[in-house]
Amino acid sequence: MTDICIHGLGYIGLPTATIFAHSGYDVVGFDTNPEVVSTLRRREVHFDEPGLQQIATEAIDSERLKVKSEPVSADIHIICVPTPFDDTKKQADLGNVAAAGRTIGNLLKEDDLVILESTVPPTTTEEVLQPQLEKSGLVAGRDFGLAHCPETVLPGNMIAELRENDRVIGGIDRRSTERTVELYDSFVEGEIRTTENPTTAEFAKLAQNTFRDTNIALANELAMLADEYDIDSRKAIQLSNHHPRVNIHHPGPGVGGHCLPVDPWFLGQESNNLNLVSTAREINDSMSNYTIELLGEELGTLSNSRIAVLGVAYKGNVDDTRNSPGLKLARELQARKSLGVNEVTATDGGIDDIDVRIHDPCVSDQTLDLVPLDEAVRGAEALVLTTDHTEYAQLSPTRMSKLMDGNLILDTMAHLNKNEWSDAGFNYRQI
Protein backbone atom coordinates (compact mmCIF):
# COMPACT_ATOMS: atom_id res chain seq x y z
CA MET A 1 0.00 0.00 0.00
CA THR A 2 1.27 3.45 -0.91
CA ASP A 3 1.36 5.94 1.93
CA ILE A 4 1.97 9.05 -0.16
CA CYS A 5 1.54 9.90 -3.84
CA ILE A 6 3.40 13.06 -4.88
CA HIS A 7 1.99 14.75 -7.98
CA GLY A 8 4.78 16.53 -9.91
CA LEU A 9 8.48 15.62 -9.60
CA GLY A 10 10.15 18.94 -10.31
CA TYR A 11 12.28 21.24 -8.15
CA ILE A 12 9.81 20.85 -5.27
CA GLY A 13 8.14 17.49 -5.76
CA LEU A 14 11.29 15.38 -6.14
CA PRO A 15 13.08 16.64 -3.00
CA THR A 16 9.79 16.32 -1.08
CA ALA A 17 9.17 12.77 -2.31
CA THR A 18 12.77 11.90 -1.46
CA ILE A 19 12.62 13.26 2.06
CA PHE A 20 9.34 11.50 2.83
CA ALA A 21 10.86 8.24 1.54
CA HIS A 22 13.86 8.76 3.79
CA SER A 23 11.47 9.38 6.69
CA GLY A 24 10.11 5.85 6.28
CA TYR A 25 7.01 6.37 4.12
CA ASP A 26 6.23 4.34 1.00
CA VAL A 27 6.09 7.01 -1.65
CA VAL A 28 5.06 7.05 -5.30
CA GLY A 29 6.22 10.03 -7.33
CA PHE A 30 3.96 10.63 -10.32
CA ASP A 31 4.79 13.01 -13.16
CA THR A 32 2.85 13.63 -16.37
CA ASN A 33 6.08 14.23 -18.29
CA PRO A 34 7.38 10.84 -19.49
CA GLU A 35 10.90 12.24 -19.90
CA VAL A 36 11.03 13.17 -16.22
CA VAL A 37 9.93 9.65 -15.31
CA SER A 38 12.41 7.88 -17.58
CA THR A 39 15.30 10.12 -16.50
CA LEU A 40 14.61 9.45 -12.83
CA ARG A 41 14.27 5.74 -13.46
CA ARG A 42 17.81 5.86 -14.86
CA ARG A 43 18.76 7.36 -11.46
CA GLU A 44 19.48 10.73 -13.02
CA VAL A 45 18.05 13.92 -11.56
CA HIS A 46 16.88 16.24 -14.35
CA PHE A 47 17.96 19.51 -12.65
CA ASP A 48 20.84 20.65 -10.47
CA GLU A 49 20.33 20.77 -6.74
CA PRO A 50 23.29 20.11 -4.43
CA GLY A 51 23.00 16.78 -2.61
CA LEU A 52 19.75 15.73 -4.29
CA GLN A 53 21.21 13.25 -6.78
CA GLN A 54 22.58 11.06 -4.00
CA ILE A 55 19.58 11.00 -1.68
CA ALA A 56 17.09 10.63 -4.54
CA THR A 57 19.05 7.65 -5.91
CA GLU A 58 19.17 6.09 -2.43
CA ALA A 59 15.39 6.54 -2.05
CA ILE A 60 14.70 4.95 -5.46
CA ASP A 61 17.17 2.10 -4.87
CA SER A 62 15.55 1.32 -1.51
CA GLU A 63 12.17 1.16 -3.29
CA ARG A 64 10.74 3.52 -0.71
CA LEU A 65 10.33 5.92 -3.64
CA LYS A 66 8.83 4.58 -6.87
CA VAL A 67 8.67 6.84 -9.90
CA LYS A 68 5.59 6.38 -12.09
CA SER A 69 3.90 7.87 -15.09
CA GLU A 70 0.48 6.92 -13.70
CA PRO A 71 -0.99 8.18 -10.44
CA VAL A 72 -1.81 5.65 -7.74
CA SER A 73 -4.28 5.32 -4.92
CA ALA A 74 -2.66 6.44 -1.65
CA ASP A 75 -3.62 7.57 1.84
CA ILE A 76 -2.06 10.97 1.24
CA HIS A 77 -1.74 12.97 -1.99
CA ILE A 78 0.65 15.92 -2.16
CA ILE A 79 0.39 18.31 -5.11
CA CYS A 80 3.63 19.94 -6.33
CA VAL A 81 2.63 20.94 -9.87
CA PRO A 82 3.71 24.18 -11.58
CA THR A 83 1.58 27.31 -11.20
CA PRO A 84 2.84 29.67 -13.91
CA PHE A 85 1.69 33.23 -14.42
CA ASP A 86 -0.44 33.81 -17.50
CA ASP A 87 0.96 37.10 -18.73
CA THR A 88 -1.90 37.88 -21.10
CA LYS A 89 -4.66 37.30 -18.53
CA LYS A 90 -2.47 38.68 -15.69
CA GLN A 91 -3.58 35.71 -13.64
CA ALA A 92 -2.17 32.50 -12.24
CA ASP A 93 -2.60 29.58 -14.59
CA LEU A 94 -4.18 27.02 -12.27
CA GLY A 95 -4.76 24.42 -14.98
CA ASN A 96 -2.21 22.02 -13.48
CA VAL A 97 -3.72 22.31 -9.99
CA ALA A 98 -7.20 21.62 -11.37
CA ALA A 99 -5.87 18.69 -13.43
CA ALA A 100 -4.14 17.20 -10.38
CA GLY A 101 -7.40 17.66 -8.45
CA ARG A 102 -9.34 15.78 -11.13
CA THR A 103 -6.78 12.97 -11.16
CA ILE A 104 -6.87 12.62 -7.38
CA GLY A 105 -10.67 12.84 -7.40
CA ASN A 106 -10.75 9.66 -9.49
CA LEU A 107 -8.63 7.81 -6.92
CA LEU A 108 -9.91 9.33 -3.70
CA LYS A 109 -11.01 7.05 -0.81
CA GLU A 110 -12.64 7.87 2.49
CA ASP A 111 -10.22 9.29 5.05
CA ASP A 112 -7.54 10.22 2.50
CA LEU A 113 -5.66 13.48 2.98
CA VAL A 114 -4.89 15.88 0.10
CA ILE A 115 -2.22 18.57 0.54
CA LEU A 116 -1.50 21.38 -1.89
CA GLU A 117 2.14 22.52 -1.79
CA SER A 118 2.21 24.55 -5.01
CA THR A 119 2.22 28.33 -4.61
CA VAL A 120 -1.24 29.65 -5.44
CA PRO A 121 -3.39 32.79 -5.23
CA PRO A 122 -5.47 33.12 -2.06
CA THR A 123 -8.63 30.91 -2.04
CA THR A 124 -7.28 28.39 -4.58
CA THR A 125 -7.33 25.42 -2.21
CA GLU A 126 -11.00 25.90 -1.42
CA GLU A 127 -12.28 27.36 -4.67
CA VAL A 128 -10.27 25.57 -7.35
CA LEU A 129 -8.93 22.35 -5.84
CA GLN A 130 -11.75 21.35 -3.49
CA PRO A 131 -14.51 21.31 -6.16
CA GLN A 132 -12.37 19.05 -8.38
CA LEU A 133 -11.79 16.63 -5.51
CA GLU A 134 -15.47 16.63 -4.55
CA LYS A 135 -16.43 15.43 -8.02
CA SER A 136 -15.54 12.07 -6.44
CA GLY A 137 -18.77 12.32 -4.45
CA LEU A 138 -16.76 12.60 -1.22
CA VAL A 139 -16.98 15.79 0.82
CA ALA A 140 -13.91 17.64 2.05
CA GLY A 141 -13.76 17.88 5.83
CA ARG A 142 -16.30 15.11 6.27
CA ASP A 143 -14.96 12.27 4.11
CA PHE A 144 -11.42 13.36 3.37
CA GLY A 145 -8.90 15.92 4.61
CA LEU A 146 -7.64 18.93 2.66
CA ALA A 147 -4.89 21.41 3.54
CA HIS A 148 -2.45 23.90 2.08
CA CYS A 149 1.19 23.60 3.14
CA PRO A 150 3.24 26.03 1.03
CA GLU A 151 6.86 25.28 0.25
CA THR A 152 9.52 27.88 1.07
CA VAL A 153 12.85 26.21 0.26
CA LEU A 154 15.59 28.17 -1.46
CA PRO A 155 16.93 26.60 -4.67
CA GLY A 156 20.59 25.77 -4.08
CA ASN A 157 19.94 24.97 -0.42
CA MET A 158 16.80 22.88 -0.67
CA ILE A 159 17.83 19.78 1.20
CA ALA A 160 18.78 21.70 4.34
CA GLU A 161 15.82 24.09 4.11
CA LEU A 162 13.27 21.29 3.63
CA ARG A 163 14.10 20.15 7.13
CA GLU A 164 15.03 23.43 8.77
CA ASN A 165 12.49 25.97 7.49
CA ASP A 166 9.42 26.81 9.50
CA ARG A 167 6.12 25.72 7.94
CA VAL A 168 2.66 27.20 7.76
CA ILE A 169 -0.23 24.76 7.49
CA GLY A 170 -3.86 25.66 6.91
CA GLY A 171 -6.47 22.92 6.67
CA ILE A 172 -10.10 23.33 5.75
CA ASP A 173 -10.97 21.97 9.20
CA ARG A 174 -9.12 21.20 12.40
CA ARG A 175 -8.65 17.51 11.64
CA SER A 176 -7.12 18.23 8.20
CA THR A 177 -4.71 20.67 9.85
CA GLU A 178 -3.75 18.25 12.62
CA ARG A 179 -3.16 15.35 10.24
CA THR A 180 -0.98 17.55 8.01
CA VAL A 181 1.03 18.81 10.99
CA GLU A 182 1.61 15.24 12.11
CA LEU A 183 2.84 14.27 8.66
CA TYR A 184 5.35 17.13 8.28
CA ASP A 185 6.47 16.71 11.87
CA SER A 186 8.13 13.47 10.73
CA PHE A 187 11.00 15.45 9.19
CA VAL A 188 10.58 19.21 9.78
CA GLU A 189 12.93 20.59 12.42
CA GLY A 190 11.63 24.17 12.18
CA GLU A 191 8.44 25.46 13.81
CA ILE A 192 5.16 24.32 12.30
CA ARG A 193 2.50 27.01 12.63
CA THR A 194 -1.15 26.54 11.78
CA THR A 195 -3.76 28.88 10.37
CA GLU A 196 -7.52 28.69 10.62
CA ASN A 197 -7.99 28.23 6.90
CA PRO A 198 -5.95 27.49 3.76
CA THR A 199 -6.38 31.05 2.46
CA THR A 200 -4.29 32.53 5.28
CA ALA A 201 -1.51 30.03 4.55
CA GLU A 202 -1.70 30.87 0.82
CA PHE A 203 -1.53 34.59 1.63
CA ALA A 204 1.37 34.25 4.09
CA LYS A 205 3.48 32.40 1.51
CA LEU A 206 2.86 35.05 -1.14
CA ALA A 207 3.60 37.82 1.37
CA GLN A 208 7.10 36.40 1.97
CA ASN A 209 8.06 36.53 -1.69
CA THR A 210 6.35 39.88 -2.17
CA PHE A 211 8.41 41.29 0.69
CA ARG A 212 11.61 40.09 -0.95
CA ASP A 213 10.69 41.31 -4.42
CA THR A 214 9.63 44.73 -3.12
CA ASN A 215 12.76 45.04 -1.01
CA ILE A 216 14.93 44.24 -4.05
CA ALA A 217 13.01 46.88 -6.04
CA LEU A 218 13.94 49.41 -3.37
CA ALA A 219 17.58 48.34 -3.65
CA ASN A 220 17.39 48.69 -7.44
CA GLU A 221 15.87 52.16 -7.17
CA LEU A 222 18.55 53.16 -4.66
CA ALA A 223 21.21 51.87 -7.10
CA MET A 224 19.84 54.05 -9.90
CA LEU A 225 19.67 57.07 -7.57
CA ALA A 226 23.18 56.48 -6.20
CA ASP A 227 24.50 56.40 -9.73
CA GLU A 228 23.18 59.93 -10.26
CA TYR A 229 25.40 61.05 -7.34
CA ASP A 230 28.29 58.99 -8.65
CA ILE A 231 28.49 56.95 -5.47
CA ASP A 232 28.66 53.21 -4.80
CA SER A 233 25.10 52.09 -4.00
CA ARG A 234 26.24 48.85 -2.46
CA LYS A 235 28.52 50.58 0.01
CA ALA A 236 25.71 52.99 0.91
CA ILE A 237 23.24 50.11 1.36
CA GLN A 238 25.76 48.19 3.45
CA LEU A 239 26.21 51.21 5.72
CA SER A 240 22.44 51.67 6.02
CA ASN A 241 22.02 48.04 6.99
CA HIS A 242 24.10 48.51 10.14
CA HIS A 243 21.02 50.12 11.68
CA PRO A 244 19.25 47.46 13.80
CA ARG A 245 15.95 47.85 11.95
CA VAL A 246 17.15 48.20 8.35
CA ASN A 247 17.74 45.29 5.97
CA ILE A 248 17.87 46.46 2.37
CA HIS A 249 18.58 43.70 -0.16
CA HIS A 250 21.03 43.86 -3.10
CA PRO A 251 20.48 45.60 -6.43
CA GLY A 252 21.06 43.60 -9.60
CA PRO A 253 20.03 42.95 -13.19
CA GLY A 254 16.41 42.23 -12.24
CA VAL A 255 14.58 39.51 -10.37
CA GLY A 256 14.26 36.06 -11.86
CA GLY A 257 13.09 32.57 -11.03
CA HIS A 258 9.78 30.79 -10.84
CA CYS A 259 8.64 32.55 -7.68
CA LEU A 260 9.62 36.15 -6.93
CA PRO A 261 8.59 37.71 -10.27
CA VAL A 262 5.25 35.87 -10.21
CA ASP A 263 4.00 35.56 -6.65
CA PRO A 264 3.35 39.31 -6.07
CA TRP A 265 0.92 39.23 -9.00
CA PHE A 266 -0.87 36.20 -7.49
CA LEU A 267 -1.39 38.14 -4.28
CA GLY A 268 -3.44 40.85 -5.88
CA GLN A 269 -4.82 39.31 -9.02
CA GLU A 270 -8.42 39.94 -7.95
CA SER A 271 -7.73 43.28 -6.28
CA ASN A 272 -7.35 46.98 -7.10
CA ASN A 273 -5.09 47.47 -4.10
CA LEU A 274 -1.84 46.25 -5.60
CA ASN A 275 0.01 49.56 -5.84
CA LEU A 276 3.42 49.51 -4.18
CA VAL A 277 3.76 45.83 -5.08
CA SER A 278 3.03 46.30 -8.78
CA THR A 279 5.35 49.33 -8.99
CA ALA A 280 8.09 47.22 -7.40
CA ARG A 281 7.50 44.53 -10.02
CA GLU A 282 7.80 47.12 -12.78
CA ILE A 283 11.05 48.50 -11.32
CA ASN A 284 12.57 45.03 -11.17
CA ASP A 285 11.41 44.24 -14.69
CA SER A 286 12.89 47.51 -15.97
CA MET A 287 16.42 46.64 -14.83
CA SER A 288 17.26 45.09 -18.20
CA ASN A 289 16.48 48.45 -19.83
CA TYR A 290 18.63 50.21 -17.28
CA THR A 291 21.46 47.77 -18.01
CA ILE A 292 21.15 48.54 -21.73
CA GLU A 293 21.26 52.27 -20.94
CA LEU A 294 24.46 51.78 -18.94
CA LEU A 295 25.98 49.84 -21.83
CA GLY A 296 25.06 52.58 -24.27
CA GLU A 297 26.47 55.23 -21.94
CA GLU A 298 29.82 53.45 -21.61
CA LEU A 299 30.17 52.28 -25.22
CA GLY A 300 28.87 55.50 -26.77
CA THR A 301 26.80 53.47 -29.19
CA LEU A 302 25.47 49.96 -29.32
CA SER A 303 25.46 49.93 -33.12
CA ASN A 304 27.64 47.18 -34.51
CA SER A 305 28.80 46.24 -31.06
CA ARG A 306 29.58 42.77 -29.82
CA ILE A 307 28.41 41.99 -26.31
CA ALA A 308 28.93 38.88 -24.21
CA VAL A 309 26.20 38.13 -21.68
CA LEU A 310 27.60 35.87 -18.99
CA GLY A 311 24.90 34.03 -17.07
CA VAL A 312 21.39 33.00 -18.09
CA ALA A 313 20.53 30.99 -15.00
CA TYR A 314 18.27 33.19 -12.90
CA LYS A 315 20.79 33.15 -10.06
CA GLY A 316 24.18 31.73 -9.14
CA ASN A 317 24.97 28.00 -9.21
CA VAL A 318 21.55 26.84 -10.42
CA ASP A 319 20.58 25.66 -13.91
CA ASP A 320 17.08 27.18 -13.85
CA THR A 321 16.51 29.86 -16.51
CA ARG A 322 12.87 30.66 -15.71
CA ASN A 323 12.34 34.45 -15.89
CA SER A 324 16.10 34.87 -16.05
CA PRO A 325 17.31 38.50 -16.04
CA GLY A 326 20.39 37.54 -18.10
CA LEU A 327 18.29 35.88 -20.76
CA LYS A 328 15.86 38.82 -20.79
CA LEU A 329 18.76 41.21 -21.29
CA ALA A 330 20.21 39.10 -24.11
CA ARG A 331 16.83 38.81 -25.85
CA GLU A 332 16.18 42.56 -25.53
CA LEU A 333 19.57 43.37 -27.02
CA GLN A 334 18.91 40.90 -29.83
CA ALA A 335 15.45 42.38 -30.41
CA ARG A 336 16.99 45.82 -30.94
CA LYS A 337 18.81 44.28 -33.85
CA SER A 338 15.72 42.82 -35.48
CA LEU A 339 13.53 45.84 -34.75
CA GLY A 340 16.19 48.32 -35.81
CA VAL A 341 15.83 50.19 -32.54
CA ASN A 342 18.50 52.76 -31.87
CA GLU A 343 17.26 54.58 -28.83
CA VAL A 344 20.53 54.63 -26.98
CA THR A 345 22.45 56.75 -29.40
CA ALA A 346 19.39 58.18 -31.17
CA THR A 347 21.74 59.93 -33.54
CA ASP A 348 21.43 58.42 -36.97
CA GLY A 349 18.22 56.40 -36.67
CA GLY A 350 20.22 53.41 -37.89
CA ILE A 351 20.03 49.82 -36.79
CA ASP A 352 21.61 48.58 -33.57
CA ASP A 353 23.30 45.63 -35.19
CA ILE A 354 24.35 44.03 -31.93
CA ASP A 355 26.12 40.70 -31.88
CA VAL A 356 25.02 39.16 -28.58
CA ARG A 357 26.67 35.99 -27.43
CA ILE A 358 25.55 34.16 -24.35
CA HIS A 359 27.37 31.77 -22.05
CA ASP A 360 26.48 29.92 -18.88
CA PRO A 361 28.53 27.16 -17.23
CA CYS A 362 25.53 25.72 -15.33
CA VAL A 363 22.89 25.69 -18.07
CA SER A 364 22.72 23.00 -20.75
CA ASP A 365 19.49 24.00 -22.54
CA GLN A 366 20.22 23.38 -26.26
CA THR A 367 17.54 25.81 -27.41
CA LEU A 368 19.30 28.87 -26.01
CA ASP A 369 22.23 29.18 -28.45
CA LEU A 370 24.76 29.11 -25.65
CA VAL A 371 28.40 29.22 -26.68
CA PRO A 372 31.64 28.31 -24.85
CA LEU A 373 33.16 31.10 -22.76
CA ASP A 374 36.01 31.94 -25.13
CA GLU A 375 33.65 32.12 -28.08
CA ALA A 376 31.33 34.44 -26.19
CA VAL A 377 34.13 36.75 -25.12
CA ARG A 378 36.27 36.77 -28.28
CA GLY A 379 36.05 40.14 -30.03
CA ALA A 380 33.52 41.51 -27.49
CA GLU A 381 33.51 45.19 -26.61
CA ALA A 382 31.68 44.53 -23.38
CA LEU A 383 31.09 41.72 -20.94
CA VAL A 384 27.91 41.82 -18.93
CA LEU A 385 27.93 39.54 -15.91
CA THR A 386 24.31 38.72 -15.08
CA THR A 387 24.60 35.66 -12.82
CA ASP A 388 26.81 35.22 -9.76
CA HIS A 389 27.99 31.68 -10.49
CA THR A 390 30.98 30.74 -8.31
CA GLU A 391 32.81 29.79 -11.52
CA TYR A 392 32.61 33.38 -12.78
CA ALA A 393 34.41 34.68 -9.68
CA GLN A 394 37.47 32.80 -10.99
CA LEU A 395 37.46 34.58 -14.39
CA SER A 396 40.90 35.92 -15.24
CA PRO A 397 40.70 39.58 -16.31
CA THR A 398 44.04 39.26 -18.11
CA ARG A 399 42.81 36.35 -20.20
CA MET A 400 39.47 38.04 -20.89
CA SER A 401 41.27 41.19 -21.92
CA LYS A 402 43.38 39.29 -24.47
CA LEU A 403 40.24 37.80 -26.03
CA MET A 404 38.23 41.02 -26.13
CA ASP A 405 38.22 43.99 -28.47
CA GLY A 406 37.07 46.41 -25.79
CA ASN A 407 37.54 46.88 -22.07
CA LEU A 408 34.09 47.26 -20.53
CA ILE A 409 32.90 44.90 -17.80
CA LEU A 410 29.42 45.52 -16.46
CA ASP A 411 29.21 43.48 -13.28
CA THR A 412 25.50 43.69 -12.52
CA MET A 413 25.80 41.56 -9.36
CA ALA A 414 29.06 43.06 -8.00
CA HIS A 415 30.43 39.55 -8.11
CA LEU A 416 33.97 40.28 -9.30
CA ASN A 417 36.94 41.92 -7.64
CA LYS A 418 36.74 45.52 -8.81
CA ASN A 419 40.41 46.33 -8.11
CA GLU A 420 41.67 43.24 -9.92
CA TRP A 421 39.64 44.06 -13.04
CA SER A 422 40.47 47.78 -12.95
CA ASP A 423 44.18 46.97 -12.51
CA ALA A 424 43.97 44.76 -15.60
CA GLY A 425 42.86 47.80 -17.60
CA PHE A 426 39.10 47.21 -17.51
CA ASN A 427 36.48 49.90 -17.32
CA TYR A 428 34.66 48.20 -14.42
CA ARG A 429 31.05 49.18 -13.72
CA GLN A 430 28.46 47.61 -11.52
CA ILE A 431 24.79 48.11 -10.74
Ligand SMILES: NC(=O)c1ccc[n+]([C@@H]2O[C@H](COP(=O)([O-])OP(=O)(O)OC[C@H]3O[C@@H](n4cnc5c(N)ncnc54)[C@H](O)[C@@H]3O)[C@@H](O)[C@H]2O)c1
Ligand atom coordinates in the same frame (compact mmCIF):
# COMPACT_ATOMS: atom_id res chain seq x y z
N1 LIG B 1 11.15 25.99 -7.61
C1 LIG B 1 11.11 26.63 -6.44
O1 LIG B 1 12.08 27.16 -5.99
C2 LIG B 1 9.83 26.69 -5.62
C3 LIG B 1 9.91 27.02 -4.26
C4 LIG B 1 8.73 27.09 -3.52
C5 LIG B 1 7.51 26.83 -4.14
N2 LIG B 1 7.48 26.52 -5.47
C6 LIG B 1 6.19 26.24 -6.08
O2 LIG B 1 6.07 24.82 -6.22
C7 LIG B 1 5.31 24.50 -7.39
C8 LIG B 1 6.11 23.57 -8.27
O3 LIG B 1 7.23 24.28 -8.76
P1 LIG B 1 8.50 23.52 -9.37
O4 LIG B 1 9.57 24.54 -9.46
O5 LIG B 1 8.76 22.24 -8.64
O6 LIG B 1 7.95 23.17 -10.83
P2 LIG B 1 8.63 22.22 -11.93
O7 LIG B 1 8.18 22.71 -13.24
O8 LIG B 1 10.09 22.07 -11.64
O9 LIG B 1 8.00 20.76 -11.67
C9 LIG B 1 6.66 20.47 -11.75
C10 LIG B 1 6.47 19.06 -12.32
O10 LIG B 1 5.07 18.76 -12.31
C11 LIG B 1 4.75 17.99 -13.46
N3 LIG B 1 3.31 18.11 -13.67
C12 LIG B 1 2.61 19.10 -14.29
N4 LIG B 1 1.29 18.85 -14.18
C13 LIG B 1 1.15 17.69 -13.50
C14 LIG B 1 0.04 16.94 -13.05
N5 LIG B 1 -1.22 17.34 -13.30
N6 LIG B 1 0.26 15.80 -12.38
C15 LIG B 1 1.52 15.37 -12.12
N7 LIG B 1 2.62 16.04 -12.52
C16 LIG B 1 2.44 17.20 -13.17
C17 LIG B 1 5.63 18.59 -14.54
O11 LIG B 1 5.83 17.69 -15.60
C18 LIG B 1 6.93 18.89 -13.76
O12 LIG B 1 7.86 17.84 -13.84
C19 LIG B 1 4.95 25.84 -8.03
O13 LIG B 1 3.71 26.26 -7.58
C20 LIG B 1 6.02 26.78 -7.48
O14 LIG B 1 5.60 28.11 -7.46
C21 LIG B 1 8.60 26.43 -6.21
Ligand SMILES: CC(=O)N[C@@H]1[C@@H](OP(=O)(O)OP(=O)(O)OC[C@H]2O[C@@H](n3ccc(=O)[nH]c3=O)[C@H](O)[C@@H]2O)O[C@H](CO)[C@@H](O)[C@@H]1O
Ligand atom coordinates in the same frame (compact mmCIF):
# COMPACT_ATOMS: atom_id res chain seq x y z
C1 LIG C 1 11.26 34.88 0.59
C2 LIG C 1 12.29 34.03 -0.11
O1 LIG C 1 13.43 34.08 0.26
N1 LIG C 1 11.87 33.22 -1.14
C3 LIG C 1 12.76 32.31 -1.82
C4 LIG C 1 12.60 32.47 -3.33
O2 LIG C 1 13.62 31.69 -3.93
P1 LIG C 1 14.44 32.28 -5.18
O3 LIG C 1 15.51 31.34 -5.57
O4 LIG C 1 13.49 32.70 -6.24
O5 LIG C 1 15.02 33.60 -4.44
P2 LIG C 1 16.29 34.52 -4.53
O6 LIG C 1 17.54 33.81 -4.17
O7 LIG C 1 15.95 35.68 -3.70
O8 LIG C 1 16.42 34.93 -6.05
C5 LIG C 1 15.40 35.53 -6.79
C6 LIG C 1 15.93 36.57 -7.75
O9 LIG C 1 16.19 37.78 -7.05
C7 LIG C 1 17.51 38.25 -7.32
N2 LIG C 1 17.98 38.93 -6.11
C8 LIG C 1 17.97 38.26 -4.92
C9 LIG C 1 18.38 38.88 -3.75
C10 LIG C 1 18.80 40.23 -3.80
O10 LIG C 1 19.18 40.84 -2.79
N3 LIG C 1 18.79 40.86 -5.01
C11 LIG C 1 18.39 40.25 -6.16
O11 LIG C 1 18.40 40.87 -7.21
C12 LIG C 1 18.28 36.97 -7.63
O12 LIG C 1 19.43 37.24 -8.37
C13 LIG C 1 17.26 36.20 -8.43
O13 LIG C 1 17.18 36.61 -9.78
O14 LIG C 1 11.33 31.98 -3.77
C14 LIG C 1 11.15 30.57 -3.51
C15 LIG C 1 9.88 30.10 -4.20
O15 LIG C 1 8.73 30.57 -3.59
C16 LIG C 1 11.13 30.36 -1.99
O16 LIG C 1 10.89 29.00 -1.71
C17 LIG C 1 12.49 30.85 -1.42
O17 LIG C 1 12.49 30.74 -0.02
